[in-house]
Amino acid sequence: MTNDSLIQTLSTLLPDAQVKMGTQYVEAILPLEKHHEFMLKLKNTPELAFDYMFCLTGADFADYLMVIYHLESTTHNHIMVAKVKTADRVNPVVDSVADIWPTADPNENEAFDLLGIKFNNHPEPRRLFLDDDWGFPLRKDYQDDVHIVSR
């Protein structure tokens, strides 16, 4: 599907999501409560068929943390970006999509490890790279006098 028809289909299918054209791909910011339900629709709707998630990123913006999913369809060859914002920084919680795309399982663990985003219903939450009592390095307010040299 072209980007315009993708925007149209997504707007009708996901009523509360903000769908627009980003700098490179179509972006949809999903509401936090309906996140899992919308993701399921993205995978299961035949015209969309986003079955390949190739990137899952966590990012720290000032008031919230965001999880960004890059999705591709192997049958229709279109790409979109789905984003979801957490409610706040202190207790960032998002639903896990590991039951929809198994590749999300380790990627969500990585987001948890480096940013502290917790995922509901994750099959095996654990920290991958760092020790259990380490902080969350990718956050912008991460302080570490021993390992980071700031100019």
Added chain:
Amino acid sequence: MEEIREIMLSSDDIKTDDYLVNMGPQHPSTHGVLRLLVKLEGEIVLNVQPHIGYIHSGIEKMTESLAYHQIPHLTDRMDYLSAHMNNEAVSMCVEKALQVEVPERAKYIRTIFNELQRIASHQLWWCAFGMDMGALTTFFYGLRDREDILDIFEETCGARLTLNYSLPGGVQFDIHPNFQRDVKAFIKKFRAKLPEYERLLTGNVIFRERTKGVGILTKEDAIAYGVTGPSGRASGFSCDVRKKEPYGAYPYVKFNEIMGTDGDTFTRYHLRILEMYESMNIIEQLIDNIPEGDYAVKLKGVTKLPEGEYYQRVETGRGDFGVYIISDGKKNPYRMKFRSPGFSNLFAINNIAKGWKIADLVAIMGTFDLVIPDIDR
């Protein structure tokens, strides 16, 4: 730890206990510092849990304080067997954001280096894989042939492994005058040598017994787990980025995307050997036609990417490597994420290895061609 206390005692009639065996982090066949916690019942693998992070260097955090022309130097060290492809991915992402067109000469040079690097990476994979299988001589044959490529790299870039060659705008310096002659001599020599690799392992009955039908990854699982590269193509998942989103000089060359159907260890192995032939074909089509001109475009002043998000993919020896930049207009990226193929490939192994024996686990790990710094970043 809880995993050790979790040793299961079966409640039905007499069975041997399951126990946990630790493979790594220092182990000859995990190809780097990787720890696998394997739950065994006798010889049968029940569960494989990878523990990573032994070589985590925080590269993504580092990029947030570096300028855009400094970042490619770091990317060499992630997937060191595809160093140039990583460099190129970051450079292309920045060029895409700035909408800068690289000169044709630079595109050709970058593509030739990509393919040379791919052959070198597959050679190292082959020699380590043979060694894991027990054919210890393959280690020396693969490395012997790889030396020629490393000498070519050293002539032009000054380094054998961490090439540090592509920058946003093009490449750092022009190719050495002997480059074309050396590459052609190498291709001629290696075309004669590659059938020897096939004779040594592919036709061997012992090797076939150990790899045919072992560790099957179905196409649906490959897509679901995000397994790309030769491992994914062996299952029928058509994921070659060079074909889907051609970059560099790939639109100008004709080559086949090698696909398999069985998805077993033997197919993954054989596919990489065939990919080496294809890489040689690509280089042959490009090596005589490198256009004259500049080898780079000078980017003015301090590079500041316009606000927005940019994603660039390349095909490395392991699969689909992605660079994702979130920029807020400043001279450092706000967030830079590297989508590493090894990460997704590694976590698909648990699914495949269940029910096979430990020796098969070593074979399966070998064909996934993992480079641990790529996973840990």
Added chain:
Amino acid sequence: MAFNIYDFTPLTKSIHESLSASLSPTATLAIEWTIVGVVYLLFVAVFGLFLVYAERKVCAAFQQRLGPMRVGPWGLLQTIADFIKLLMKELITPKRADQFLYNLAPFIVIIVTFMAISVIPFAPGLVSFDFDIGVFFVTSVSSIGVIGVLLAGWSSNNKYSLIGAMRSGAQIVSYELSVGLSLIAMIIFAGTMQISGIVEGQRDLWFIFKGHVPAVIAFLVFVIAGTAETNRGPFDLAEAESELTAGFHTEYSGIKFAFFFLAEYINLFIVAAMATTVFLGGWMPLHFGDFEAFNSVMDLIPGLVWFFLKVFFVIFLMMWFKWTFPRLRVDQILNLEWKYLLPINLLNIILMTAVVLLGLHF
């Protein structure tokens, strides 16, 4: 007989006579046994060192490199240096290991090796025991070696050693069958189990040529099964470095490890020596029946030299396998034995019996 000058019988007879002239029979016997023991110890030590060096050089040649070159001219003193190093290492014993069995295991393995060597004829007259069930003796004595392996793995109190020892034990016990049966095929052909009788029977032509098809099959099966018996080559999963550490001898260091290591190479020699004796004629030069001229030329080379040339040929063959082929998985190893080698062996025995009864050989 044309090869009298290379016959060791006058030498051994003269020693025996000079001793028994001056001492009582018991003392003579004791001294002779001591001499034989010392000679064998020297032989095992020197030959073991040489085999380790040869393996490294052959391996290097296959891998397009040189191997040891620095210690001594052409690296000849390398193994001696390695053994001195092993002797100087601290003997670390795991705390919870069964002390007595842990210390006993390497000795069992080495003693068994010595017992097996004692019946091998190196040259005419140069054999220490020549009784009428020589071949049977060698196979039965080698079977005792399994106990050493299993004890080593079990008493180390280490689950990797245990896995390795179990695999090794299963493998050795299975392949003993094939070794024995292929030797039985040749015994049927030779008509005698006495080793000197087998060697004499090859005076006109070596058994591998005389017995054409069944002898060649028996030879191939023997070499494969012999390699598996010694845990070498494509059958070395038990001690594969890329799998679970070093198998049953993980916990051994210093001189005890040296015993296992040496025993492995001497076992290689024993398998090669048995192959040489039973199939390739032992110390018998290559004779073609009645061609007197050819035979006398062949006899100019001493029996001792013929023996070692043939042994080196078979050892080279076994080293070639090891450095070329990938490893078999343990269930595939057992599969190979029970489903393929054993039936082939049994059919071969029937074939050989038919050949002997109908006189279809040379």
